[in-house]
Amino acid sequence: MATMLSPTDSQQKRADPGHWEWQYIDLMRRIWEHGDERIDRTGVGTRSVFGAQIRFDLSDGKMPLLTTKRVYWKTATRELLWFLTGDTNIRNLCAQGVEIWTDWPLDRFRKAASSDISRADFSRRIVDDADFAAEWGDLGPVYGKQWVDWPTYQPNGDGTFSPGPGINQVAQVIESLKANPGSRRHIIEGWNVAELDAMALPPCHKTYQFHVSGNRLSGLLYQRSCDLGLGFAFNMWSLALLTRMLAQQTGMEPGEAVWMGGDVHLYLNHAELVEAQLTREPAGAPRLEIVRRPDSIFDFRIEDFSVVDYSPQAHISAPVAV
Structure with a gap:
């Protein structure tokens, strides 16, 4: 059983009460103390809540890097760039x-x-x-395959079908943002029902939607399943980074990153991580500089990104549930 923190502990005086990361810390505390305990697919067991939201203002280069533990943002960035290649x-x-x-x-x-x-x-x-x-x-047809090469099929005329040209959803969103910014269809979808069983892991961060207000581009992620202790930090970073990249490619300014979770959970074997992180105070405002504008969103390299003013507390390790 986890150590239950008293109301006094959970309402401690905060040095920076407006820091965005309190949304994350408060959600972690709520799940750990009041979440529904259940057996999950991995057999490890979780505590979870259903339905959560975290918002972050992307203006002035700010990025949602957790400061209560170190987040390896280059690793998360390399993963996102890999998704954009369509490689699996x-x-x-x-x-x-x-x-x-x-x-x-x-x-x-x-x-x-x-x-x-x-x-x-x-x-x-x-x-x-x-x-x-x-x-x-x-890994099977995971994220990148669906993002840039969603499969289509064409009738052969005899009742059979042959593979047709793949759909590049990312390229389509860029074109729609430029041509019709007021559209409600700026969506990148990973949940291809026909191919879920062929994937090593069905998409957790499954649906991205983008919204233009004035000249500001905001991005929203709906995540059906979120490992708050380990996965969220990468998911929030990638949402913000993809929004920043799309804004640059379409000549817009970054707006908000809005994360929405369905089943948001903490694994029972992450007690040390959770209890350590709940004692820490967020501080600082890391910023991302994109140092080059490539011809295409598919031409970014890891060297194009630089993070400044990031001074996190120590990394906290925890096992991954497979």
Whole structure:
């Protein structure tokens, strides 16, 4: 059982009561103290609430980086750039030292091969052996495939169908933002019902919608399932970053990043992370500088992004539930 904090603890005097991160800390506290305890898909168990919202003002370069623990924003950025390539194999990520998707194919390989290979050795083999990567490194049609190559099918005239041209939702949103900014259809969708069973993990951050007010572009993410302890920090960063990138490419100013969670949960084996983070106070206002404007949103490189004024408290580690 988690340690229950007293009302005095949860309403402690805050040095910066207006800091956006209190939305996150207060949500974490509410879930940990009052969430519905349940057995989940992983078997680890969670405490959860249904329905939550966090908002962040993106003006003046500000970015929603958690300050109560270190967030490895370059890793999250590399993942987003990988999504935009449409790639679904972890080989490119592993070559960059990004291991956030490795556990799913690793688990599949261990079970199939009755092997206890370490993650480091598995990742090294993925990078070094193209054939091994092709067999064991693919995640199925996850995020990037749906974002930039949503499958279509065309009738052959005999009752059968053949693959048609893929739909690049990201490119379509950019064009619609330019041509019809007042549209309510600026959406990038990852939840392809026909292909869910082929994915290593169905999309958690499933639906992005963008909204133009004046010359300000805001982005909203609906996330069906959110691991608040580990996943949220990357999800919020990626929402804000994608909104910033789209704003740059369409000649707009950043507005808000609005995150909405469906099943928002904390894993029961994350007690040390939760209780440590709840004792910390948010502070500071990190900012992102995009140092280059490429010809296309698909041409960004990791070197194009620079974060300043980020002085987080120490990283808090916790196990990933697969």
